[in-house]
Amino acid sequence: MNESINSPVYFVTGTDTDVGKTVCCQALLQAANKQQCTTVAYKPIAAGCVETADGLRNHDALVLQKYSNIQVAYELVNPIAFAQPIAPHIAAEQENRPIESVNISHGLEKLKALNSDLILVEGAGGWRLPLNDEQTLSDWVKAHQLPVIIVVGMKLGCLNHAQLTYESIINDGLQVAGWIANQVESDMPYYAQNLAMLKHKIKAPMIAEIPYSHNVNELDLSEYVNINFLFNK
Template sequence: MAKAFFVTGTDTEVGKTLVTTALMRAAKEVGKKVVGYKPVASGCELVDGELRNGDANAMQREASIPLPYAMVNPYAFAPAIAPHIAARLANESIQSGHISQGLARLKETAADWILVEGAGGWRLPLDEQHFLSDWVKREHLPVILVVGAKLGCINHALLTIEAIRRDGLSVAGWVLNRVDPDMQHFQENAETLKRLISAPFLGELPWLSDEEIGYPEHFLDIAALL
């Protein structure tokens, strides 16, 4: 059966999709069949009568196995706002059972790995009472953390890892992504994170040019995940 990892971030816009698709490509390079899963997405556009999300599209393209869009992203909402608010505006509800059914269908494919990408940070509300992290806990998924390298990232990273472990889950690894090219004392912050985070370090993505961004997997080492 396929091994599933959940990719979360220290915040929104820290490069979860960049890292997720890079991990997918790195897995394919070592012979793994891999698919991506984006359970909940907002900020979607209508394409051929179907709401589609750019992040989910990228994951669909990287999959080793052709999948219909709905299998990659079961909950898609148009407004680029918190998904639980977008769902309410659309008179819908996000059901964790439906998300689990989608994951189970992916596990029935020929995939070796499933990369599940969250939305926002760890405590993403699905409704007024439940979080996406509750679902991750129920599915017992090991977590990969994307740390967006910017002012405040040490606090955000350590608090997120504390919350993940308090939920009884393991941190399978973490990636440092330089989202602010002008961050002062970047190297000192990076060394502090490496010293304080007791989980496998999977790599550091520098500020990438348009030419380099096509090959972020070259900056990752997935040996700890194999």
């Protein structure tokens, strides 16, 4: 274990759904692994799972499991799984399986007990993802006072989405540990100008810039990550 890591748990949120949170978690895990850190990842809620002989399995959760160097059972990585690729609170209503924040907390405590150097908690959707009619996933993050990493999907509209997400996290009294520019399009018009504006508006370090790639889950993305933010004292 590396004693210099300031906080071992980071919550990874996105500016929207399908902005590449899992790809960015993969990159962070790979970079930390190369620094001889012990790593594990947690995707407490996943909607859009495939029925297998072993039960429901979600692609993103399997990627997180693959690139964590502490191997744990799938159910510890993704304890709340729904088959339909819809908003989790709607899936929960349809299956009569309410999402309880206490269960999300219990799952995190199980991973904390492993005493790893880094735990990444990947959210679902964006910052204000509903758990039910009253609670959001961001309420849970706030209750645990987790530092947040924002994944910005670099596409038209990202400036607005990124600023609203950043402001919402700050207004919730939480720390934005850093943000990641993830190129979800092969050729975004005026990419450099958009990136420069994000650097100006988000008062947190850009910790990675992930290029657009095919078969991205098979690649080593560690070179695109500035892992030093993990070791800030």
